[in-house]
Amino acid sequence: MNNYELISFTNPDDLARAAASAWLDEIESANRSGKLHSVALSGGRITQKFFADIVELAKIRKIGDGGTPSFPTNVHFFWADERCVPPTDPDSNFKMAQELLFAPLKIAGNQIHRLRGEIPPTDAVKIAEAELRQIATSEKNGQPVLDLILLGMGEDGHVASLFPGASQQILDATAPFLVIENSPKPPPTRISLSYANIFAAKKIWVLASGAGKEIALQDSLNFPSKTPLGRVIHSHPAVKIFTDISPI
Secondary structure, eight states: OOOEEEEEOSSHHHHHHHHHHHHHHHHHHHHHTTOOEEEEEOOSHHHHHHHHHHHHHHHHTTOSGGGSSSOOTTEEEEESEEESSOTTSTTOHHHHHIIIIIHHHTOOGGGBOOOOTTSOHHHHHHHHHHHHHHHOSOEETTEEOOSEEEEOOOTTOOBTTBOTTOOHHHHTOOSSEEEEOSOSSSSSOEEEEOHHHHHHSSEEEEEEOSTTOHHHHHHHHSSSOOSHHHHHHTTOSOEEEEEOOOOO
16 A cells, blocks of 8 residues: 555646645645644755745735735744755755745745755754754654655655665664765765654655656655655655656
């Protein structure tokens, strides 16, 4: 029995808009109940469309305190991974979110908990863990629980900065955030959520889009699976996959 939901689209535009609308539903539900909503963002091309649709739909739906363009203050933003570069670097996942999401929606700085790619990564992971533990409203297996983690999928089935062929130390890590060295994709040094923290999240949504990823998606859906995405799919009870890819 599959423990994931696969939602298929014919193009990336429809995928991004549906995911954006569904996420805004999550935010509105949390806002109505007076709960915090913590989300971890990812990078990638489909995320650019996703952010643009969030901005457009949030304004159409007047999602914000008092009906203004400002975003609800109960939402806190974290990252699934970040490259070890300054926040102004074109490779920075934070930079993309800042320009396409935070600035247009006037999201307050105290809601944004970026991974500090410009400082020594061992220091950055400690700061990131402290911030997440401060905001998270629950724990599971010793992990601070995120309400939602948004993941992409690479051509090799990687998620966040968790790549195929990772060491047992990375697979078994219990810290919420890890330093990833010698990444097969540049830059080589990154910070990533650990598998343990991803498994602890309440919900995981995967935005799987792009040509050349058909085999990786099919390999991830198969059980057993050796891809990082497959490891997530088959270890978590609430994975939703938005995709414009036809598995082989």
